Structures are given as structure tokens and as C-alpha cells.
Amino acid sequence: MNASQLALLVLLLPAAGAIVLAGRGWRLPRIVTQIVGPGVVWGSFVATLALFFGKASGDFTYWTWIQSGSFQVPFNILIDNLSIFMCLVITGVGGLIVTYSVGYMEHEDGPSYARFFTYMDVFIFSMLLLVLAGNFVWLIVGWALVGLSSYLLIGFWYQRRTAVAAARKAFVMNVIGDAGMILGGFVLFMTYHQTTYSGVFAGINHCRGALLCYAGGDSLQLELAGFLLLVGAVAKSAQIPLHTWLPDAMEGPTPVSALIHAATMVTAGVYLVGRMHPIYDLAPYAHGAVAIIGAVTALFAATIAIVQTDIKRVLAYSTMSQIGYMFLAVGIGAYSAGFFHLLAHAFFKALLFMAAGNVIHAMHDEQDMRKYGGLFRQLPRTGGAFLIGSLALVGVIPLVGFFSKEQILGAAFSKGDPLALGVWVIGAATALITGFYTGRMWWISFAGKPSSERPVEHPHEAPPVMLVPVLILAALSVVGGFIQTRALGIGPSVVSDFLASAVGPLRWEENAGAVVVGLITMVLSTLLFFAAYRFYVERTWKTWSANVPWAQRLLERKYYFDEIYDAAFVRPMDAIANWGARDIEGPVLDGAVVGTGNAAVAAARSLSLTQSGYFRNYVLVFVGGAVVAAVLLLLRTA
Amino acid sequence: MSDMTLGGSHLDASWFLILSAILFTIGAVGVLVRRNPLVILICIELMLNAVNLTLVTFSRQLGNLEGQLFTLMSITVAAAEAVVGLAILVDIFRVRDVEDIDELSEMKG
Numbered sequence: 055m056n057a058s059q060l061a062l063l064v065l066l067l068p069a070a071g072a073i074v075l076a077g078r079g080w081r082l083p084r085i086v087t088q089i090v091g092p093g094v095v096w097g098s099f100v101a102t103l104a105l106f107f108g109k110a111s112g113d114f115t116y117w118t119w120i121q122s123g124s125f126q127v128p129f130n131i132l133i134d135n136l137s138i139f140m141c142l143v144i145t146g147v148g149g150l151i152v153t154y155s156v157g158y159m160e161h162e163d164g165p166s167y168a169r170f171f172t173y174m175d176v177f178i179f180s181m182l183l184l185v186l187a188g189n190f191v192w193l194i195v196g197w198a199l200v201g202l203s204s205y206l207l208i209g210f211w212y213q214r215r216t217a218v219a220a221a222r223k224a225f226v227m228n229v230i231g232d233a234g235m236i237l238g239g240f241v242l243f244m245t246y247h248q249t250t251y252s253g254v255f256a257g258i259n260h261c262r263g264a265l266l267c268y269a270g271g272d273s274l275q276l277e278l279a280g281f282l283l284l285v286g287a288v289a290k291s292a293q294i295p296l297h298t299w300l301p302d303a304m305e306g307p308t309p310v311s312a313l314i315h316a317a318t319m320v321t322a323g324v325y326l327v328g329r330m331h332p333i334y335d336l337a338p339y340a341h342g343a344v345a346i347i348g349a350v351t352a353l354f355a356a357t358i359a360i361v362q363t364d365i366k367r368v369l370a371y372s373t374m375s376q377i378g379y380m381f382l383a384v385g386i387g388a389y390s391a392g393f394f395h396l397l398a399h400a401f402f403k404a405l406l407f408m409a410a411g412n413v414i415h416a417m418h419d420e421q422d423m424r425k426y427g428g429l430f431r432q433l434p435r436t437g438g439a440f441l442i443g444s445l446a447l448v449g450v451i452p453l454v455g456f457f458s459k460e461q462i463l464g465a466a467f468s469k470g471d472p473l474a475l476g477v478w479v480i481g482a483a484t485a486l487i488t489g490f491y492t493g494r495m496w497w498i499s500f501a502g503k504p505s506s507e508r509p510v511e512h513p514h515e516a517p518p519v520m521l522v523p524v525l526i527l528a529a530l531s532v533v534g535g536f537i538q539t540r541a542l543g544i545g546p547s548v549v550s551d552f553l554a555s556a557v558g559p560l561r562w563e564e565n566a567g568a569v570v571v572g573l574i575t576m577v578l579s580t581l582l583f584f585a586a587y588r589f590y591v592e593r594t595w596k597t598w599s600a601n602v603p604w605a606q607r608l609l610e611r612k613y614y615f616d617e618i619y620d621a622a623f624v625r626p627m628d629a630i631a632n633w634g635a636r637d638i639e640g641p642v643l644d645g646a647v648v649g650t651g652n653a654a655v656a657a658a659r660s661l662s663l664t665q666s667g668y669f670r671n672y673v674l675v676f677v678g679g680a681v682v683a684a685v686l687l688l689l690r691t692a
Numbered sequence: 693m694s695d696m697t698l699g700g701s702h703l704d705a706s707w708f709l710i711l712s713a714i715l716f717t718i719g720a721v722g723v724l725v726r727r728n729p730l731v732i733l734i735c736i737e738l739m740l741n742a743v744n745l746t747l748v749t750f751s752r753q754l755g756n757l758e759g760q761l762f763t764l765m766s767i768t769v770a771a772a773e774a775v776v777g778l779a780i781l782v783d784i785f786r787v788r789d790v791e792d793i794d795e796l797s798e799m800k801g
Binding site for chain 1: 720723724725732793794796797798799800
């Protein structure tokens, strides 16, 4: 099988699985769903591995989808090291999570069970389409489809009002991003008259050459396209200011949170910036905006995570914060560092979500971690895996999070321009806060004495199907860092070398100071991880929030973003809609329709008066008419 | 040929037209004012025949036989009309005893 067929197989296997499950899945025995659902994802993973080991690359065009004059949209798949890397993350981590769902969703009835795996396979297909697409049209198709599957999965428990509201919110936010993406694609098409990546990037390089394509060059178009594509990336990756949907998206089942809202879909924005690096490299303002948005989101989300009490919401804000790091990295041009963190984050955040899922399962759907307490002794395996994930999130050496996060910070520290230094300061501060809120989450849930409000006195450890994927990811989080130890200045850098052909190597040297600063950051954040024990379990140190109640309130209200959006957009829209319903719909539209009907009825009623039923009346009219006609005739002849 | 002779006496065509007008008016007024359905039917016949008389008069005066042919048609139609009208009346009388046409005013809007 050659590379183009393999690439198509990677893409179409999950689609085939979804079709099978959607068509007949729920009527077949449950075991079919359990095999087909994860099976197709693993099949995709194997095909991706074949591409990986076959060192495949190329731009494969399968057919021309739209042909209208010079406007041409082919269906082409771009296989390069970046798309293979993304496919490995999506199908590998995705396979583990879908397998885990077999156990987690066990309590659903037949149709819902099959529906869940249908949606999951649709999502995997959409995400693969997004990363494999070789032109902007299919990129946007994949981009919109992941938004749709995210909507379907957040609202999976559609009987819950809150879940439906969260799904709708996520969809609306994502559509704002889709609009940005589409406009960005328009700008690029109008500038270069191409829809394929290769065509557009060739056009950009052509304009850089001796011949300028436009008077004054195409810098303005590139900046505009860069900002518009950034809108899409920001919405999909839940960065400020389009981030409010992600915490609410935790209404979905936990495997969904692990797969879509931690490991894959929300990192699509990072992929987009990496894929579009020829544009961002030439659009300094848009590129800087990426870094600034990333850094601000990282800090902002980390501070909110300090006060959250719902374990999944802590993880959601932590995800926003970590994706902020990735944006920061690709924003300053350290693309491969950003993608290494994407990989690391997929490992440890999927691990954290699935371990949290095990805890929630054991606690009978209780998500408030203040009601846990002392779980480590009763759930040692889940607790251990959660500890590994937490320490990876904090970035403790030698876990994968240390190498990826410190590489980003090191790159920012050593780049040398003021913007990079600024985002480095924010990133380092965020790393310290990360240590604190992660510690708080772990100690409150797993250490100390069991809470008196705990719903289950003696929780049971999860079944193997839910435990094995967690342990695999825990193992990956431990050893994964050793494939790239550049943060220490020595050792291999597998990911960066692999991605160098797609996104280019780092354009500046990391200096030795970065290593020292990185180690100091690591030590400080680890200390803060343990300091949280004193704050929240031993309570020997007075909780900081007692001293600054206003800050506590500000964070608990999430900086009032929801309230501001509510006041700025939702309520005015509601008011306009209400005004329209009251003053337009009723009097004008209904009035016209009902009025027409009423007028017809009134006319008929008055006409029907002439139909008296008396024979003599009719004759009189008839004769009268004849007389009038005769008189008129006579007058005319006269 | 504007003059006609009848039994040797000389008659102007206008006499026939005047008679026809009188007959038609009697018929029309009869339809309007009488209440007995049978009388109304007879009055309608009277109007028809007044018209027939006009047709024959003009046919004779203009020397055009089409008028007389038309009269024959008209008599045929009148016969058919009388049949239908009488049949309806007979049917109504079977159900109830109608003396006044105004009693049959149910079909109003």
C-alpha cells in the first residue's frame, strides 16, 4: 500500500466506524460497539505508524472537488512531519481515551452507548481531516466539523439543561472562530488566487522575490490573514477573549473532556499557527498577538484555577493555561517547542482527566473536590497516576512536563527581544502558580482525612479497562520527556528534529542561562506544590484568600467575563429579540397576515347580504339590470 | 315593405311591437309581484312569447327568415324550461305545500 492510500485509510477508518455505529450499532450486541468504537481509532493509529516509519511525505490530490474557471478546490491530503505528528497524537492518545470510554460509559443504555462512540469516531475523523487537509477549504470543513462534534459531545447528556446550555455556548463561540477562519481564507485567496497551502505559500515566497505582487507588497494582506486566522485559533483553543466556553464544556462526559477539551481539539489553534508559519513569520504584528494572547491566557487561567472547587474545572483552567504556553511558544517562533508541549500536554492532561474520571466514577459523580479527601489510600493506582500527572503538569524533573515547559520558557528567555522577555516573565510566573493550584488540587483530593460530606465511604478502584489507559499515559508521562531533553541543554531532541522539516529549526540559540533559570523555576514551583499542603490540608498557614477577599471574589467570578459578555452581547440581543417579538412580530407581521384574512371575511360578509334568498329580489336586480342596459344602449344610439 | 295586411286591413308593424311590449311588461310585473310559483312560471312564458312575437314581427318586416327560425328555437327552449321549472315545482310540492314563493328563501348567504 502506498503512502497516498495509507493517508486515506487513516482518515476514513474512523468515518467508517462512525457510519457503522450510527446505522446499526445500537441494535447489535454491545460488544460490537466496544470493538468497533475504539478499534477504528487504533486502526488509524497503526496506519499512521506505517506512514511514520515509512518516512512518508507528499501532497496527494485525490480528486477535484470544485472547478469553476480559475477557482479550483481539490481534495488533497498533505502528509509531512507535522501532520504525521498530529495524527500520532490524535489517534494514539485518542485510542487510549476511546478505549477508556468503554468502561466509563458502561452505565449508558444501548442506544446512548452506541451514540457516544459514534460521536467519538466522528470527532476523530474531523480532527484528522483538520490536520491532514492540504487546502484551506478542507481545513475549514474539518475545523467546523470538530466544532460540531464537540457540540454533540458536550451536550451528550441532553436531558441536563446545563449540558445543553454549555454545548450551545461552545458552538456559538466556535462559530465566531469559524467566521474568522473563513474570512482569513478569503483574504489569502483574493491575494494569491489559490486554495491549497502549497499554492498560497508559493505565492507568498514569490512575492518575497524580485517581483512584488502588489504595490507596497502583500504585508498588509498577510497581517490581516494572520489576525483573522488567529480569531479561529483563539476560539478553538479557548484563549482570551473567546475562552468562556471551555470551563462550561466540562458538562460533557469525562472522556470527552480528556480527548477534545484537553488532548486534541483545543490544540488545533496551535497546529494552525504552526501550519501557517510562513504567514506568521512575515506578519510580525499578528505573530506577536499570538504570543501575547498565549501568555495572558496562561497567567489568567492559572489564577482562576486556584479558587475552583470542581476538579474538572480546575483541569479545564489548567488546560487553557497550558495551551497558553503553546501559543506563547509558537507566537515567539519556537514552533517545535510548542508542539513538544502539545505532545506532553496530551499525555499528562489526558491522564489527569481520565484519573479524575476514575475518581468521579468512584465518588458516584461527585465533582466537588472538597468532598473527597484522603482518597490516596483507597484508590492507590488512580491516586498514583494522578500524582504523576500533577507533577508533570507542575513540571518536575524528569517528567515530560518539565522538558516541554522549560524548553518553551528557555526559548523565550534566550530569544532576546523585549516581547519574548515579557512573555517569559509571564510564563515563569504562571509556572509558579501552576505549582500552587496543582498542589491544592492534589492535596485536597487525595491527602488528609476523608471529608465528612463524602458520598461514598469505601470507594472502589476502577476496572482494568479504565485503569490500563491511565497507567499507560502515566508511563508515557514519566519516560516521554527523555526523547527531548534540550531544556537541560544536553541529550536528544527527537521532536524538534522530526518537525524541523515542517516548521523549521529554532532560529536562535538557547543559552546556558536559560537552563539555570528553568531549574530555578522548577524548584520554586515544586516548593509551591508542597506549600499547598500546608495551606489546604494541615491548615498551619492561613489561607491567602482570607486576607484578600476581593481577589478571591474576583477569581471565583472568573474576572467577570461571563457577566461582561452577558451584559454586552447576550442581554442586548435578548432585548432586541424581545422588542422584535413584541413590537414587530405581533403588530406588523401578524397584523398584516391576520388583517388580510379579516378584510376578506368582512368583504364576503357584506357581499353575502345581497344573497337574500328571495326570488323577487333576484328578478328585480335582473330586470333592473336589463333596463339599465337598454337605457344605456338607447342613449348611445341617440 | 314596412306595412302588413291582416284580413284585408292594413296594419302598421308598430302595433305588433306595442302589443309585444305590453305582454312583456305584464309578464315581468307578474314575475315580480305574484307569489304563486305556478303563476310566476306562466308569466315567464308570457315574457318569452312576447319576445317571440317581436322576433316574428321583425322577420316579416325585414324579409329575413332567420327571425322565424330563431322563434322556433326559442319555443323549444321555452318548452324545455317549462319542463325543468315544473319538475322542480313538483318536487318541492312533494315535500311541502308551497303557496308563497317567499317561503323558499332558505338559500341565503
